[in-house]
Amino acid sequence: MVTDPPPAGGASTQPHPYARVAVIGGGAWGTALAAVARRAGREVRLWGRDAAVCAAIAGGGRNDKYLPGIALPAGIAATDDLGRALDGAQAVLLVTPSATVREMCARLRPHLPARVPIALCAKGIEVHTGLLLAQVVTEELPGHPVGALSGPSFAHEAAKGFPTAVTVAFPFTYEDRLKPRAATAVRLAYTLSSPVFRPYISDDLTGVEVGGAVKNVIAIACGMMTGAGFAENTRAALITRGINEMKTLAQALGGRRETVTGLSGAGDLTLTCSSQTSRNMSLGVQLGQGLARAECFDGRPVVVEGEVNAVSVIDLARRIGVRMPICEAVHAVLHDGAPLRETFARLWSSPLEAEPNMLDIYIDHPADLSAIPDFAGETR
Numbered sequence: 001m002v003t004d005p006p007p008a009g010g011a012s013t014q015p016h017p018y019a020r021v022a023v024i025g026g027g028a029w030g031t032a033l034a035a036v037a038r039r040a041g042r043e044v045r046l047w048g049r050d051a052a053v054c055a056a057i058a059g060g061g062r063n064d065k066y067l068p069g070i071a072l073p074a075g076i077a078a079t080d081d082l083g084r085a086l087d088g089a090q091a092v093l094l095v096t097p098s099a100t101v102r103e104m105c106a107r108l109r110p111h112l113p114a115r116v117p118i119a120l121c122a123k124g125i126e127v128h129t130g131l132l133l134a135q136v137v138t139e140e141l142p143g144h145p146v147g148a149l150s151g152p153s154f155a156h157e158a159a160k161g162f163p164t165a166v167t168v169a170f171p172f173t174y175e176d177r178l179k180p181r182a183a184t185a186v187r188l189a190y191t192l193s194s195p196v197f198r199p200y201i202s203d204d205l206t207g208v209e210v211g212g213a214v215k216n217v218i219a220i221a222c223g224m225m226t227g228a229g230f231a232e233n234t235r236a237a238l239i240t241r242g243i244n245e246m247k248t249l250a251q252a253l254g255g256r257r258e259t260v261t262g263l264s265g266a267g268d269l270t271l272t273c274s275s276q277t278s279r280n281m282s283l284g285v286q287l288g289q290g291l292a293r294a295e296c297f298d299g300r301p302v303v304v305e306g307e308v309n310a311v312s313v314i315d316l317a318r319r320i321g322v323r324m325p326i327c328e329a330v331h332a333v334l335h336d337g338a339p340l341r342e343t344f345a346r347l348w349s350s351p352l353e354a355e356p357n358m359l360d361i362y363i364d365h366p367a368d369l370s371a372i373p374d375f376a377g378e379t380r
């Protein structure tokens with residue numbers, strides 16, 4: 001447990017916020033986080049690779065490409081010049097898609113102020129290496145404290161100022177435990193906090209990152225089942241068993257099971273699996289309805305992290321011997337051409353087992369896939 005008594009002599013007990021925040025990534029979440037930081041009273045520089053988007057944000061307070069119709073708070077300095085965005089930055093939020101994190105680090109390297117903390121706001125695990133994104137950044141940018149910001153947060157809601165809570169996680173040093181108000185996670189949480197944005201603090205970076213990556217895959221599973229005509233019982237079972245897959249992977253990688261019950265795990269899973277606002281859930285629904293991948297989202301290119309995450313999560317889980325049957329099913333449908341209904345029906349015929357941490361037992365369960373009715377098209 002971390003405690004720090006208030007200092008004697010009436011000195012302020014507030015952490016020191018990071019006064020200047022650089023947000024790297026001008027998409028939906030990067031723009032929303034710039035709005036969050038601005039609303040919290042910080043000086044904000046937003047880097048995007050699209051000059052027209054940057055001009056619209058800086059000039060008109062809008063990013064209609066990624067957040068249509070939303071008026072952003074005044075004063076976000078948006079630029080396509082990385083050097084300008086990072087000049088004097090005291091904290092960096094990295095918000096480009098997970099697959100771009102390593103290349104973005106190389107681009108950031110020449111411009112980063114020394115020892116500036118970097119918070120990953122993308123959700124994923126690197127394909128091939130199996131590294132969590134914070135490990136990728138630590139490898140590429142040694143000497144910087146690296147953490148993550150994650151949780152149930154649709155960008156358009158956070159940008160509009162709807163109350164949102166997330167987790168900010170950085171490893172805690174011995175010193176941080178003695179003086180938690182000076183810890184990076186605490187300072188960054190305070191930096192971004194406002195009456196409508198509430199960051200919770202964690203030192204379990206692994207648990208937080210695993211939650212963010214796995215929830216995307218489980219959301220695709222929920223979407224697939226919904227699209228194929230299954231109902232709420234099925235979705236609730238996938239969410240609950242999905243949390244168990246997250247816990248098992250987090251623990252195997254050195255994270256804590258209870259972190260997965262927090263905002264970055266169960267919280268984000270609940271949000272993402274409940275609404276087709278989620279691109280992951282929405283992709284699953286469209287595939288469940290029988291659309292080909294190329295037809296989904298009317299053929300528009302849309303960032304669906306769970307597609308990539310399915311590959312990296314399953315590759316990692318197999319390597320370290322962790323069972324993740326729901327993620328395996330999603331992977332099989334997305335990447336091995338397995339038939340969707342049969343693949344998920346098979347999950348219901350897998351051996352009976354006990355709830356977590358109770359009894360190590362597997363009992364054969366008769367597999368009769370034809371016993372599961374075809375609900376597609378039925379009106380409920």
Ligand SMILES: NC(=O)c1ccc[n+]([C@@H]2O[C@H](COP(=O)([O-])OP(=O)(O)OC[C@H]3O[C@@H](n4cnc5c(N)ncnc54)[C@H](O)[C@@H]3O)[C@@H](O)[C@H]2O)c1
Pocket residue numbers: 025026027028029030048049050066095096097098100104121122123124153154155156302303305
């Ligand atoms: N949108 C949300 O509600 C939300 C919420 C929380 C977390 N996230 C996470 O944030 C990350 C980004 O998602 P998003 O919603 O902002 O995506 P987005 O599609 O809205 O925007 C992606 C941004 O990344 C940029 N980009 C793409 N490839 C790039 C590259 N190679 N180099 C530099 N920039 C590149 C694009 O120009 C764009 O500005 C994802 O990992 C996502 O899971 C999104």
Ligand SMILES: O=P(O)(O)OC[C@H](O)CO
Pocket residue numbers: 123151152153154155219268271272277278279280281303304305
């Ligand atoms: O639209 P999604 O599925 O990428 O989800 C966005 C956020 O991760 C929700 O917290």
